[in-house]
Structures are given as C-alpha cells and as structure tokens.
Amino acid sequence: MALLTRSCLFLHVCFTLVVISVDFAQADSDWSQYVNIFQGTEGGGNRFPGVVAAPFAMVKLGPDMRNGDANAYSGYLPEGNIFGFSMMHESGTGGAPKYGVVSQMPVVGVPISLEDLSQPRASPDEGGVGYYKSFLANGVTVELAATEHAGLYSYDFPQDSVSSVVVDVSHVLPSFRGFGWEQHYSGGNFSLFEDGHYEGSGIYNNGWNLSPDWTIHFCGRFNQQPWEYWAFYGNSSVPGTSVSGSERLGGVFTFSGPKVASRVGISFISSQKACENLEEIAEDTEILALADVAKTRWNKEVLNKVQISSDNVDDLQLVYSSLYGMFLIPSNRSGENPGWSSSEPYYDDIFTLWDTHRCHTALFQIIQPEAYEEFIRSLIDIWRHDGFMPDARSSNYNGRVQGGSNADNVLADAYIKGVRGSIDWEDGFSAMQTDAEVVPPNNFDPNAPDSSTKEGRGALPDWLQYGYITPRFSRAVSQAVEYSTNDFGLHQVAAGLGKSTEAETYLNRSQNWRNHWNPAATSYDHAGFVVPRLENGSFVPQDPANCGGCYWSDAYYEDSSWVYSMNAIHDVAELKKRVGGDARFVDRLNKIFELGFFDAGNEPSFVTPYLYNFVQGEQWRSVNRSRDIGALYNAGPRGLPGNSDAGAMESNLLWQMIGLYPLTGQTTFLILAPWFESMTMDLGNGKKLEIISSGGNRNTTFYVQSLKVNGETWDRAWLTWDDIFANGGTMQYVLGERPVHWATGDLPPSPASD
Incomplete structure (x- = not known):
C-alpha cells in the first residue's frame, strides 16, 4: 500500500488529482503528511497557507499578493502578483488584512526602480507543514521555513544572472474595501553593518482592529557577503549605512551566485532581541531540516492527539488539515510583550472570541490543555494591565467587539470544566465583572460611533438601566442576546467561588434576553421573536426575517432574528x-x-x-x-x-x-x-x-x-x-x-x- 509522496503533498492540486491508498500503521508516526496547508485558502476561507513552525508560532512566513481586495485577508490567493514574502500574517479572518510586515522580495538583476517589484507565478505554489515554495515568473524559486520567532528564506535564481533581494520596511498588506480599515506604514529605520547583517524596525497602524502605532523590530543575515548593497529611501539609494523616516525605506542586497539564503528574526521588544531570535536558526540550517522540526512539533503537540480508524485518504486529509487550521492563531507572544513586564503568558492575535467561543475554545482545551491554561491566564493579565479583557486583539491592542464580552464565556467554560493550574480565579472573576459593570470609553468607531467597539460592553448603560438595549446603540438586539450569555458566564464562576449574591444577580441578568421578546412579532406562521425595544418599553415594528444590512449599524449583527431568537x-x-x-x-x-x-x-x-x-x-x-x-x-x-x-x-x-x-x-x-x-x-x-x-x-x-x-x-x-x-x-x-x-x-x- 503506497504512502503519499513528499512531492505530491507539497502540491495542493494533488488532493483532487491523485487516488492512492495508505498504510495506516506507518502513517501513525507522521500525521502531518495528511495536512493540506491550502485547505480553505480560496472561496472566502482566508486561511494562511505559509509556514507556521509550531502551534500559535509568532512568525507566520508566507507570500503576499496584489489582486484587489481579494488579497484579504491572509495575504494569499492562487492568482495575482506576489509582491513580497513577509514574516507576519493572520489566518482565516474577515474584515480587513492585518500585518504582512518584514518583507523580502527577490529581483533578477540590479533593480533600477523600486516602485513595483511584484511577480506573477510561473506555476502554482507548493507546501506542507513547515515548508512553502513559490515559483516566480522571473525564474526565481523561493523556499521558506521558520521557527517560532525567525524565518529562513532560500532563493534559487536563474543561472548566470545577477541575484538581488530587496528588504522593504514599508511593506504591509493593503485593503481596498473603503471602510477605513486599511493598514498604514508610519515610519521606520534601517541600518547596514560591516559584517553584512542588517537591523531596523517599522511602525504601522490601523487594520481591522483600528490599532494605533505599533512597532516590530527585525534583524537579518544572508549566508554570504553581498558584492553590493545599499539602503534606499523613497525610490532612491541613499549615502551611508542608516536611514530613517516616514517614506518607503529598506535595503537592496546583490549577490553574484544563483543560490542565496537569508535568516530573519523579529521581535516586539528590540532589534537586539530580534538578533537573538534570529539565532533560533543556525547558520548552516537547511530548509527541509527545519521543516522536519516543524512537522515533529505539530505531530507531537496537536495531530497525534486525535486518531481515527479510517484509512480513507479523504478522511485523513480532512481530519488533520482541520486540526492544523485550528491552531494557527492566536499567537503565543510570551516574552515578546512590549506593553508591560509580567511573568504571565501572553497571547495576541485573538480574532475573535465572538467567533471562537462557541466551539473552538472548548476543543482547544481538550487538544492543548497546557496552552489553554496559558491562554486563560493571558486574557486575565491583559485585563490587569489594559483594563479590559479582549474580545479581539492584534498588534498588542484590543479591538474590535462585534457583540458581547465573550471572554466572559471563555473563562466560564474553563472554570466549570476544572481548569485551575496557575490561574488566579479571583482576578478572573474581577475581570469578568469589569465587563459586566464598567462602561468602556467610546473609541468612536466610524462604523459604530455610538459606543466602544474596542473592548467591554459598549451598550452597558441601557443593559443596566432597562434590562435591554435600545436602538440608540447599534447591534442592539444581537448584543442583548450575547450580554445574556455573558452574564450567565459570570453566574457560573460566581457560584463556583461561593459568591452567592453575585451568582444570583448575574443569573437574573442572564434572563434579560427575554425583555426583547415580542410575542406579537410574526414571520412565516411563527409568533414571538427578539426585536428592538424603545426606552418607553414599546417594541419597534420589525420583520424577523429582515436584519437590514446585518452589520455594524444594524439591530442584528450578521444574522436575523430567526437565528438570534434561538441563541439563549x-x-x-x-x-x-x-x-x-x-x-x-x-x-x-x-x-x-x-x-x-x-x-x-x-x-x-x-x-x-x-x-x-x-x-x-x-x-x-x-x-x-x-x-x-x-x-x-x-x-x-x-x-x-x-x-x-x-x-x-x-x-x-x-x-x-x-x-x-x-x-x-x-x-x-x-x-x-x-x-x-x-x-x-x-x-x-x-x-x-x-x-x-x-x-x-x-x-x-x-x-x-x-x-x-x-x-x-x-x-x-x-x-x-x-x-x-x-x-x-x-x-x-x-x-x-x-x-x-x-x-x-x-x-x-x-x-x-x-
């Protein structure tokens, strides 16, 4: 019985073109062979197919496309020009792209203009767990591997050509949706050193969570001394070895041979820390050897946790591709938190608990219980230092809240299922109470300017005063249903901690979804639905089948009353x-x-x-x-x-x-x-x-x-x-x-x- 070959696994079209059988016993040692990293990368799945060396690794190294807004949101599409290979990405998110920073782009010859270095593909990308490969139309083959905090690039240029690599600090994933969610490059610095390595940092802002300026530091080395290199600012080379400012900047490195390798470390702390992280990859490390380390980690930490009896290839691919896709984000940034000093774990890139609290976090606890405890501790520690737990978070900044304060649900789920370890549950309950009792400052989100979309419960004033949410707040009905489940989460933890008064209070509040129930609202031969309600207690006439735009400014977010009425x-x-x-x-x-x-x-x-x-x-x-x-x-x-x-x-x-x-x-x-x-x-x-x-x-x-x-x-x-x-x-x-x-x-x- 034949096993999948490495070459076929790296080519995502093989999943529909090849019919093979599997030796189940032999496959037991390497479930990663059944992972299609391209699962869900098309058709709106938005999953990131590049290199993620371990579950929740900080570095997510892969290609960035230019193809209108279709490049949203992970950087990847099968069509369009690649305009860089960058170190940071999200996976599977909607809204708008985030990251696509610390980029390199190979160029055949000495680049005269830096305006557009993008290239179409010569053939489809290939990849597997811990490995990625692109074939560019200019004849360059790019292979990628990584560790948790560093990336390894291997370039194979055409024979007898001049080989150049451009490092672009201003590179980010763009968005063209027009909602004001696009990322911006604010400035940076870039320095070349006599030994051939470079260091620097870039400052970026905005994106889907509307974050202010944040900084990523980098440190890079090539495996050989370039015969020519220079820094650039705007589209021009500059004298000296250092450059800084708000224009496009970076460096150009030119080599005489066709094979070039590059190691890059990143850090949120400093360029020095980025250089330390770079040393996670030894100078003589081979791409495939590093990929094998990644496969070993994914097998041990995730894939080996679930085994099925089936020897059907489609079954195996579906199980293990799905398990892999579950653990790409959030990002474990313990030791890389620039906001505060703490001995607690730190996780970022939480997109979003509104999405994941329903069933993802419950399986997260089962598959990776130690990391799950760390994640809970991180949510509580963010509250200690930033004032609120996140419903979503990226680039070390909370935002944006789509409905309720769903970290409350996640903490409650962990508590009642016995997650203890090093979690301070008194602080955990205090963090939940902050969501339930403290109105967060309004961040004046243009898409929902009535209250905070950064954190907490923006419509809390109505919730506390009326026991329901009036239309003066956007997403009033869907938020009310979610606030009810959030308050039930507080009841669960309060009861477990022996806080009987608080337990009763929040149990009563968890029934407030009923205050939106209008028994006279009818639709398709059914009566009784959750609908908007005014300050005077009267219900707003509402067709339960119609949620308007079903978006930020509407009474229901991303679904109608038919669905939300069944969500308590x-x-x-x-x-x-x-x-x-x-x-x-x-x-x-x-x-x-x-x-x-x-x-x-x-x-x-x-x-x-x-x-x-x-x-x-x-x-x-x-x-x-x-x-x-x-x-x-x-x-x-x-x-x-x-x-x-x-x-x-x-x-x-x-x-x-x-x-x-x-x-x-x-x-x-x-x-x-x-x-x-x-x-x-x-x-x-x-x-x-x-x-x-x-x-x-x-x-x-x-x-x-x-x-x-x-x-x-x-x-x-x-x-x-x-x-x-x-x-x-x-x-x-x-x-x-x-x-x-x-x-x-x-x-x-x-x-x-x-």
Whole structure:
C-alpha cells in the first residue's frame, strides 16, 4: 500500500488529482503528511497557507499578493502578483488584512526602480507543514521555513544572472474595501553593518482592529557577503549605512551566485532581541531540516492527539488539515510583550472570541490543555494591565467587539470544566465583572460611533438601566442576546467561588434576553421573536426575517432574528415555552433551514442544528443536520463553508466528526453521531476518550440506535464534561439506517429557566 509522496503533498492540486491508498500503521508516526496547508485558502476561507513552525508560532512566513481586495485577508490567493514574502500574517479572518510586515522580495538583476517589484507565478505554489515554495515568473524559486520567532528564506535564481533581494520596511498588506480599515506604514529605520547583517524596525497602524502605532523590530543575515548593497529611501539609494523616516525605506542586497539564503528574526521588544531570535536558526540550517522540526512539533503537540480508524485518504486529509487550521492563531507572544513586564503568558492575535467561543475554545482545551491554561491566564493579565479583557486583539491592542464580552464565556467554560493550574480565579472573576459593570470609553468607531467597539460592553448603560438595549446603540438586539450569555458566564464562576449574591444577580441578568421578546412579532406562521425595544418599553415594528444590512449599524449583527431568537442556549426550556411548545419548537428549527436562514459559515448559526436534542425523540434531526453540514467541507482550497475565523470553522467540523457539540459556559455536550468506526482522543496525563461505533455508514447509516457511556446504557441526548473528558471514558454507539427513539431520559439542562 503506497504512502503519499513528499512531492505530491507539497502540491495542493494533488488532493483532487491523485487516488492512492495508505498504510495506516506507518502513517501513525507522521500525521502531518495528511495536512493540506491550502485547505480553505480560496472561496472566502482566508486561511494562511505559509509556514507556521509550531502551534500559535509568532512568525507566520508566507507570500503576499496584489489582486484587489481579494488579497484579504491572509495575504494569499492562487492568482495575482506576489509582491513580497513577509514574516507576519493572520489566518482565516474577515474584515480587513492585518500585518504582512518584514518583507523580502527577490529581483533578477540590479533593480533600477523600486516602485513595483511584484511577480506573477510561473506555476502554482507548493507546501506542507513547515515548508512553502513559490515559483516566480522571473525564474526565481523561493523556499521558506521558520521557527517560532525567525524565518529562513532560500532563493534559487536563474543561472548566470545577477541575484538581488530587496528588504522593504514599508511593506504591509493593503485593503481596498473603503471602510477605513486599511493598514498604514508610519515610519521606520534601517541600518547596514560591516559584517553584512542588517537591523531596523517599522511602525504601522490601523487594520481591522483600528490599532494605533505599533512597532516590530527585525534583524537579518544572508549566508554570504553581498558584492553590493545599499539602503534606499523613497525610490532612491541613499549615502551611508542608516536611514530613517516616514517614506518607503529598506535595503537592496546583490549577490553574484544563483543560490542565496537569508535568516530573519523579529521581535516586539528590540532589534537586539530580534538578533537573538534570529539565532533560533543556525547558520548552516537547511530548509527541509527545519521543516522536519516543524512537522515533529505539530505531530507531537496537536495531530497525534486525535486518531481515527479510517484509512480513507479523504478522511485523513480532512481530519488533520482541520486540526492544523485550528491552531494557527492566536499567537503565543510570551516574552515578546512590549506593553508591560509580567511573568504571565501572553497571547495576541485573538480574532475573535465572538467567533471562537462557541466551539473552538472548548476543543482547544481538550487538544492543548497546557496552552489553554496559558491562554486563560493571558486574557486575565491583559485585563490587569489594559483594563479590559479582549474580545479581539492584534498588534498588542484590543479591538474590535462585534457583540458581547465573550471572554466572559471563555473563562466560564474553563472554570466549570476544572481548569485551575496557575490561574488566579479571583482576578478572573474581577475581570469578568469589569465587563459586566464598567462602561468602556467610546473609541468612536466610524462604523459604530455610538459606543466602544474596542473592548467591554459598549451598550452597558441601557443593559443596566432597562434590562435591554435600545436602538440608540447599534447591534442592539444581537448584543442583548450575547450580554445574556455573558452574564450567565459570570453566574457560573460566581457560584463556583461561593459568591452567592453575585451568582444570583448575574443569573437574573442572564434572563434579560427575554425583555426583547415580542410575542406579537410574526414571520412565516411563527409568533414571538427578539426585536428592538424603545426606552418607553414599546417594541419597534420589525420583520424577523429582515436584519437590514446585518452589520455594524444594524439591530442584528450578521444574522436575523430567526437565528438570534434561538441563541439563549442557557435558557432553552423557557425559549421552548415562548415558541409554543415542543412541536412548534421543532417546526421553527425546521423552517430556519427550509427558508434559508441558516448559514453554516456564520457563527451565530453554529448551535442551531443541534437544538433538536432539547425535544424528546428528535435527536435524530440533529444528526441529520450535522451530516448536511459536514458535507459542506473538504480538505481542498475551497473546503470551508465560510471564513476560517481563526479556526472556528474547522473546530465546528471536528465536533461533527467526534459526534458531540459543546454548550459554551456549561458542562453539557449535546450528542450527535460519530463519523468513524473508532476515534481516540488523547486527553493528556494518560487519559483518553475512545469513541466506537458499529453498524454505521457515514453517508447513509448514521442514526443512533443505542449508546453506552463508560459501559453503561445511556438514555439521554447529552452528557457532561465529567462523564467522558475529566477522567477519560468510552462511548459505544450502535448506528442504523432509520431513526429510533433511544434518548428517553432527561432533556439537556436549561440552567437559567427556573
């Protein structure tokens, strides 16, 4: 049985052109061979395909394209001119690009003009875990590898040509959307030294999170002394070896041979620290050797944590490509925080907890529990020094908040699932209370100037005064639904810490989504929806099927009332009563799909398909919806049904494969049906979850007939963290072709409904 060849793995088109078989036992040692780094890079997935040497590595080294706004948001597209290979990128985000800084661009000959050095490709890019390769039309082949804080470039120029590399400090990823979210270069400095290395820094601002000026330092060395080099300012060379200012600046290095290698370190602290980081890559390091180190780390820290019984190549590629895509960002910048000195871990590039709190962070905890504890500690430490935890953060700056203060949900989820370690949970609760009680200063975001979009809860004044949010605040209804779940998170932590008064206060506040419920609002034969409400208590006439632009200035953000009315996942029993009982609840869920309100690529819809589990005898419908959603994914470049959103989309798929779905801020997992005959999840400390099924076929025979959990017959369509994750466990399914009513026990809890 043949294994995938290295050359095929590096070429992303092979995933659709090659049919091969796999030696499952041999593959056990290197799951990275099944990762398609190009998964979700096209069709709006926006995933970054370049080199990320380890989960959450600070350096993300890859190509930058110029192709209108389609270059948003990771820098990559299969078409368009490459105008540099830069050291920092985001992955899978929407809004507008961020980073694309500390760039190099190879040029054949001595560049006369620096205005446009971009090049089309001669053939498609190739790559695998820890490795990237581009073939430029000018005959230059570029190979990339990296460590966590440094990058390695290898250039192969045409024979008998003059070989030049341009280092451009002003290089950033552009945006043409016209929303005022484009990045700006503010200035920089660049110095050449007698031994041939260079140092400098660049200052940049704005981007999607509207950050003020921030600085990145760099230090670079080539593997040979250039026969000519000079600094430039604007489009002209300058005398001397140092240059600084707000015009375009950098350096040009020219070599006589066709093969050139370059090492670059970056740091948020200083150029000296960047030079220290550069030494993560030894002078004689080969590209493929460094790539092998990256593969080893990804296998050990992520990919080996999940193993499936299938030897189907499509299955293996989908599982491991999705796992890889989950852990590209945030960025672990511990030791690289320029804002304050702290012994706590520091994570940045959080895009965004609005996207990831629903299902990504729950799987993050399971796959990488040590890093997850660090992440929670980092959120709390940001509050200690910046005043608020982030809902989103990049370039060491909070912003932007799309809905609620969803770090509250993440902390609550961690607390009730037993994450302790070195976390100061008294400080954690204080950070959550800041979100719940302190109005953040208005940052006057042009897209939502009514209140802060930087951090916290901008519409808190109405929330505290009325128990709902009036239309004087943008996104009033969707924010109110999210504030309710945020307050439920505070209730959970307060109760665990023995703060009974606060626990009761926030439990009551978590029911405030009900204050937006207008029983007279009707749509498609259903009555009762969350709608805008005025100061005098009257409801605004609202078609629940219409959310206007569904964007920053509207009453609902990125979804309609049909979806947001079903988003109070801590209060589902009350929701069912308001909808009209079980039968009407099922009919409303059906209509969300039949009428096109459901969007598998949009996070507010994520939990909707599985709410059938709250009705006796209807769990099979959740399984059916789950299979429909899974069919929207594949391991190819267009394999995601929406923005990756920092791995949110990939984690959503992985939960379908596992056959469970988490309810954030609760210990409850809704039971679906697993994809594979067996899956083993390594939970750390010798604990494992084993999921086994018999009688099933992923595409046609997938309905649960019976289930045993830890050897005991199970009659509930849900289970808890303690049942299978806290100490490990087993789930044994019998699957069949037709639905049966196997879940005759208690319904999932609705903790806010009493």
